[in-house]
Structures are given as C-alpha cells and as structure tokens.
Amino acid sequence: MSNELVIVKTTVGAPVENVFAVLADPSSHQAIDGTGWVRESLDGKPLTENGQIFRMAMYHGNHPDGAYEMANKVVALESPSVIAWEPGQAGPEGEIEYGGWIWRYDLAPAGADRTDVTLTYDWSAVPQELRDEIQFPPFPLAHLENSLGHLAQLAEQR
Template sequence: MTNDTITATITIPAPAETVFDVLADPTTHAAIDGTGWVREALDGEPMTRTGQIFRIAMYHDNHPAKNYEMANKVVAFDRPDTIAWEPGQDMAHDGNLTFGGWIWRYDLRDETPSESHVTLTYDWSAVPPELREHIPFPPFDPAHLENSLKHLSDLAAARVTS
C-alpha cells in the first residue's frame, strides 16, 4: 500500500477470460462490491471499449442525497488482461461529467488453463486537494478489496460450473 494506492490479489478458479467477462458486466458489480454502496447497473450494457460510460445506482449514508448515481468512464480495456474505470458524476445535472480522480483497476493473468491471478488496485493519486478535504481516502476499509475479490471469485467460479 502506498499513500495513494491500495491493492489486493487472489487466485480465482476460472480462466482470466471468464473473470474479465464478469468484470465487464456492470450488472454483476453490486454482487462484487463488499460495501453495500453499489446498487444496480442503470445501462445494462457490458463494457466493450475504452471511453465507454456506464452508470451505476449507489447508496451511502454519508452522501448528501443517500441515493445517487455514478457515471463510470472505462479508462483501460485490454481483454482479458486489464479493465479499469474512473467514477464520476453529473454534479450540475447538465449532462457534463466530472471525475474525482480515483480509479478501480483489475489486472488479470492466467495461472493455469483453469485458474487466474487477479490484482485489484484502487488508486486515488489524481484526486485533487479540494476533494480530499471533504472525502477521506480510501473511503472504506482496505479489507474491502479482499472481500470484493472473494465475491468476484465466487461469481467467476459459478460461471465455469454452469
């Protein structure tokens, strides 16, 4: 863990391609998330390219609105090796997105034909000082990453067996 990055790793009993498919499907993100903040995908479309925006309904007790929406921009899409997104919002409700400077990134590689090594990185190094004054980073316990990877593993393993 550096000052602006935390990571967690896991070996998942599924090929990297299967794990990537789970991650590229925003409808699985609520099941992957361990905080209970992620509610549901609002677009229903899988991620297919860098620059794509996908929207997620969220809930957090400390958010002024409690229920809110994140518009995530895909910043890395290299099947089946890397997928990453930067959360943002339409703060002015005018259709223009602003991004906070934190990124969720998954790096995958096959260990064997039936197992993959996955590293999850949460990077907030680009968060501006004025936002850091209002939000402590990371805004969750670092164990959240390990919990998320366990949930991801369960989802990917279930796809292999079905």
Template sequence: MSTDTTTEAVSATRRIEAPRESVFAVLADPASHAAIDGTGWVREALDAQPITEVGQIFGMGMFHSNHPDGDYRMHNRVEVLEPPRTIAWQPGQYGPDGEIGYGGWSWRYDLVEDGPGATQVTLRYDWSAVPPFLREHIAFPPFGEEHLRRSLDNLAALV
C-alpha cells in the first residue's frame, strides 16, 4: 500500500493467479462489486448490464452507518475503459435537480500480465479533485489502508 500525498491517492497491488481477461471480466460486472468491496459499504448493483463503454453510468446500492440516510445510492460514471488493461470510474449522486453531481474521487484498476495465467492488479483510490466544501464534511480517504488490500484479496477469491 502506498499513499501519495502529492496527488492525494492511495494504491495497493496484488498478484492474482488468473488471466488478465478473467480479472477484467469480474471488474466489468457491477454485480460482482459488492463481493469485491473491502469495506462492506457496497450492497448491490442497481444495473445488471456489464460495463462496456466510457461515459456509461452504473448504479450501486450502498450502506454506511455515518451516512445521513444509512442506505444510499451511488451512480458511477466510467472514466477509463481499456479492456483488459484498465477500468476506472467516478462515483456520483443524483441531486434534487435530477442531475448527477460528482464528488471528485475515483476508483481505478490497472491490470498487467504477470507470467502465464497471472495478473498484477493495482487498485488506486484518488481524491485529489475533491472540492474544499466536501472536505469539510468528509475525511479523505474515508477508510483505512486495509480496505484496498482486502478488496484485492476479495477480487482474487472471485476470479
């Protein structure tokens, strides 16, 4: 695990004993994200379609005891999609005006072949674009280092 205070990001890397295409297929399926998530906040996919293009929005049912409503929904916009190498999204929420607002943080997975049938997976959480008014209410990162490692372990178990 590494923290880069210049870019305000954390990342973790793990070798997974599976081909890169198999790992990418799990990441591109929102239905698998609850099982991957190392915090337990992600509860269910709201959209059954796999991730197939940049700009696609996929919704997730969430729960966090410190969230004002407990249960809430995030609607993630796919920012990078380069099968089977990279997938990244930026979480957002619909506002009262019906538009999605994004908080300035993102999730990114980079996959590199690591010998026959194995993949090095780097998970990166970046909060460098979070505006000051949100930083007054949310501490970044909002979870400990173990979250990224646990997420990668969960991903390895799914593949």
C-alpha cells in the first residue's frame, strides 16, 4: 500500500467468468459496496466497453445534498480479467468532471472454480484542491475487504 494506492486481495470460490459478470453488472454494485454509499444503477445496462458511462445513485450523510449521482467511465475492460472505472459528477455545464480516483479489479483463474481477485483503489491523479477538501482514501481499509467479501458471496451464488 502506498500513500496514493490501496490494494486488497482475496480468492473467490467461483469461476473467473462469474466474478467478472457480477462486476460488469452495475445493478450488483450496491450489494458489493461495503460502505452503504452506493445505491441503485440508474442505467440498468451491463458494462461492455471502454469509455462507457454508467450512472449510479449514491448517498452519503456528509454530502451537501445527501443523495447524489456518480457518472462512472469505464477505463479498462478486458473480459474476464480486468474491469476498472473512474467516478465523476456532472459539472455546472452538465459535462462530467472526474475526481482522479479509479476502482480497478484484476481477476485471474486459480483453478476451475476459484478466482484470485485484486482490488485497487488509486487516487494518485486527485488534484490538490480536492485533497484539501476530502481525505483520501475517504473510507477505512476494512471497506475494501468487506467489498471483496460481498463480491465473493455474489459470485459464488451465480
């Protein structure tokens, strides 16, 4: 773990295709999330290509509005081994402004029915003015570990 990157790993008792399918379905992200911030998918479409934007309803008690929306851009998608996105929000003119952090999952088969999962939360591109407002990472490490546990449960149920 560096001062701008957190990496957590686990092994899931499910084939790599099942794990990837859960991650590529934004409607499952609420169940994966360990903080309770992620709500429902607003698009209802699976992630299928780099550059795709998918919107998620969110809630955080410290957010000025409580409820808000994130527009996430897929920045890596190689089925069934890599999926990553960069969260952003609509700016004053409606354009999406990205904060500089990325969620990335790397998946590797660990036998017929097991998958090694590496979750990376990278905030190295967050501008200083945002770092002055928000502490990074904005959650404890346990959030990422819980998230991987939730992902494992969902993938193993498929």
